[in-house]
Amino acid sequence: MSQPIRVLALHAHPDDVEFQCGGTLILLREAGCQVTIATMTPGDCGSAEHDALAISAIRREEARMSAELIGAEYLCLEFRDLAIFNDDESRRRVTEALRRIQPEIILTAPPSDYMADHEMTSLLVRDACFAAPCPNYTTRQWEPAPPLEKIPHLYFVDPVEGVDRDGRPVPVDFHVDISRVFPTKRAMLACHASQRDWLLRQHGMDEYLNVQGKWGMQRGGEIGVAFAEAFRQYRGHPYPQGNLLLQVLGQDGRGKPAETGPVIISLHSR
Numbered sequence: 567m568s569q570p571i572r573v574l575a576l577h578a579h580p581d582d583v584e585f586q587c588g589g590t591l592i593l594l595r596e597a598g599c600q601v602t603i604a605t606m607t608p609g610d611c612g613s614a615e616h617d618a619l620a621i622s623a624i625r626r627e628e629a630r631m632s633a634e635l636i637g638a639e640y641l642c643l644e645f646r647d648l649a650i651f652n653d654d655e656s657r658r659r660v661t662e663a664l665r666r667i668q669p670e671i672i673l674t675a676p677p678s679d680y681m682a683d684h685e686m687t688s689l690l691v692r693d694a695c696f697a698a699p700c701p702n703y704t705t706r707q708w709e710p711a712p713p714l715e716k717i718p719h720l721y722f723v724d725p726v727e728g729v730d731r732d733g734r735p736v737p738v739d740f741h742v743d744i745s746r747v748f749p750t751k752r753a754m755l756a757c758h759a760s761q762r763d764w765l766l767r768q769h770g771m772d773e774y775l776n777v778q779g780k781w782g783m784q785r786g787g788e789i790g791v792a793f794a795e796a797f798r799q800y801r802g803h804p805y806p807q808g809n810l811l812l813q814v815l816g817q818d819g820r821g822k823p824a825e826t827g828p829v830i831i832s833l834h835s836r
């Protein structure tokens with residue numbers, strides 16, 4: 567029986583996914599994909615008023631509600647803020663997550679960004695993509711999931727403000743026009759009320775939602791549409807080279823519909 571294409575968006579903290587690729591996930595859901603939003607941590611350091619346990623519970627629930635808004639699942643890998651390291655145990659844990667979700671498309675953090683959690687997430691996901699199909703690579707779980715059939719299509723989202731650690735703009739492979747679904751992306755972000763309120767108090771304005779609006783508009787302006795998100799595809803040998811993400815969306819990566827139209831969503835049978 568054929569199954570929908572499975573998509574995993576895995577970033578470091580709650581709201582990172584929504585900021586950088588929420589619009590694209592909405593479009594992928596509309597196209598019939600099964601979507602999982604995952605975070606490495608529950609955002610346990612993201613509060614000045616709640617302790618780590620309390621804010622973690624609040625932010626897991628916010629992330630779950632945001633995912634639910636688009637009919638996606640939410641999963642937390644239960645690392646802790648500022649304690650994500652590219653080591654043996656961590657790679658096995660991320661690999662196990664991939665094996666449980668069995669994604670064909672993965673969206674993750676970019677290799678260069680303003681903080682270590684984002685960069686470590688990027689490295690761990692990249693290498694977990696390679697490890698997940700290897701039958702001899704064990705994840706040391708009680709009930710390990712089976713290996714992937716093949717390496718998933720891997721994409722990096724934008725770093726914060728689109729720049730690397732030296733403030734230089736990072737290269738972009740393609741854009742996704744999210745203009746039509748932008749209000750839903752905004753609604754997903756609004757689910758992260760604890761972060762929005764915190765910035766509202768700090769800045770005295772709704773900076774949380776405004777920032778992503780401005781960034782979406784900037785990316786949109788680059789391709790002549792109202793709002794866009796930008797991506798880079800990881801093409802290291804032997805990762806998939808074809809752009810399945812754009813094929814599923816039926817976009818050409820420059821703000822136009824693809825000439826061929828969207829592909830049929832069921833890729834293969836299992």
Ligand SMILES: [Zn+2]
Nearest residue numbers: 578579582684
């Ligand atoms: Zn983050």
